[in-house]
Amino acid sequence: MAPVEAPVEKWAGKIRELKLGSGGRKSVTVGGSSSLPFVRFEGAQPHRPAIAIEIRDVEPRDWSSMLVSAWGDALKDPAKWAKKAAEYGADLLYVRLASAHPEEGNTGAAEARKTADAILSAVDLPLIFAGPDVADKDNEVLVAVSDVAKGQRVGLGNCVEKNHKTIAATCIADGHVAIAKTPIEINLAKQLNILLSDVGLAADSILMDPTTGALGYGLEYTYSVMERLRLAALMGDAMTSMPMICTVGEESWRQKESKSLDAPKSWGDATERALVWEEVTAIGLLASGGDIVVLRHPQTVAAVKSVLDKMFA
Numbered sequence: 001m002a003p004v005e006a007p008v009e010k011w012a013g014k015i016r017e018l019k020l021g022s023g024g025r026k027s028v029t030v031g032g033s034s035s036l037p038f039v040r041f042e043g044a045q046p047h048r049p050a051i052a053i054e055i056r057d058v059e060p061r062d063w064s065s066m067l068v069s070a071w072g073d074a075l076k077d078p079a080k081w082a083k084k085a086a087e088y089g090a091d092l093l094y095v096r097l098a099s100a101h102p103e104e105g106n107t108g109a110a111e112a113r114k115t116a117d118a119i120l121s122a123v124d125l126p127l128i129f130a131g132p133d134v135a136d137k138d139n140e141v142l143v144a145v146s147d148v149a150k151g152q153r154v155g156l157g158n159c160v161e162k163n164h165k166t167i168a169a170t171c172i173a174d175g176h177v178a179i180a181k182t183p184i185e186i187n188l189a190k191q192l193n194i195l196l197s198d199v200g201l202a203a204d205s206i207l208m209d210p211t212t213g214a215l216g217y218g219l220e221y222t223y224s225v226m227e228r229l230r231l232a233a234l235m236g237d238a239m240t241s242m243p244m245i246c247t248v249g250e251e252s253w254r255q256k257e258s259k260s261l262d263a264p265k266s267w268g269d270a271t272e273r274a275l276v277w278e279e280v281t282a283i284g285l286l287a288s289g290g291d292i293v294v295l296r297h298p299q300t301v302a303a304v305k306s307v308l309d310k311m312f313a
Contacts, residue, residue: 021126249296
């Protein structure tokens with residue numbers, strides 16, 4: 001009997017490569033795959049997915065006590081927090097300028113510049129700076145950060161349809177990457193990429209954030225949309241071929257299964273449950289095509305790195 005050959009898919013397209021970090025700063029490159037995630041017998045996956053650790057410019061008031069305990073006093077100082085995240089093995093940092101939110105502190109450009117300068121001086125890792133998700137405030141603080149980090153190729157987000165022209169122009173002027181965020185829908189993600197390209201932003205300076213859901217809270221739907229984006233890119237659609245970032249920690253740690261310390265005994269140990277919630281969400285989204293996962297707990301970073309080590313052994 002003749003041996004049976006495993007069917008191998010031949011793809012016409014590939015995921016674009018995207019680099020963060022420049023100007024003497026360490027860099028990380030993601031994307032470049034010519035197959036679905038981890039299916040390397042069908043094509044190349046030249047770059048491992050990267051792990052980012054989320055830090056904030058102000059001490060979080062709504063974070064789980066388990067996260068607060070893990071980070072300790074570092075939460076009070078963004079520069080110290082950045083250094084500790086680097087020690088825990090982050091490939092890059094995701095800096096949320098939370099204090100700029102009108103309901104949090106309503107800080108502005110001056111405070112954003114100060115925070116960016118402190119973190120840029122404290123670590124040499126690649127960086128992503130995210131505003132408070134209020135378009136006008138995002139424009140204000142991200143333009144200020146862009147100027148401080150000029151030439152160091154940081155990520156700036158969130159870039160949404162409402163403010164995409166401002167963020168794109170800033171990225172073009174200062175050599176940065178736009179984090180293009182859309183609701184979980186393939187056509188909206190593609191349309192924002194087209195809008196950014198029409199403004200003149202290079203395709204290799206666009207990182208998609210398709211918005212993600214945590215385990216039990218939309219993970220399956222997120223997985224299907226991200227997988228469709230990857231399939232479209234591999235079939236040759238250039239406007240879906242940008243790498244993707246997933247804010248796993250933010251989604252996972254706001255769920256009751258991660259925060260509840262007084263849950264029924266049948267739920268198991270609270271710390272173990274919370275860590276598993278973040279780990280499973282991260283691994284699921286990596287399998288669906290995520291190129292960068294943003295995590296919060298140091299132990300999750302170690303666990304997800306261990307999985308990637310095995311997948312790329």
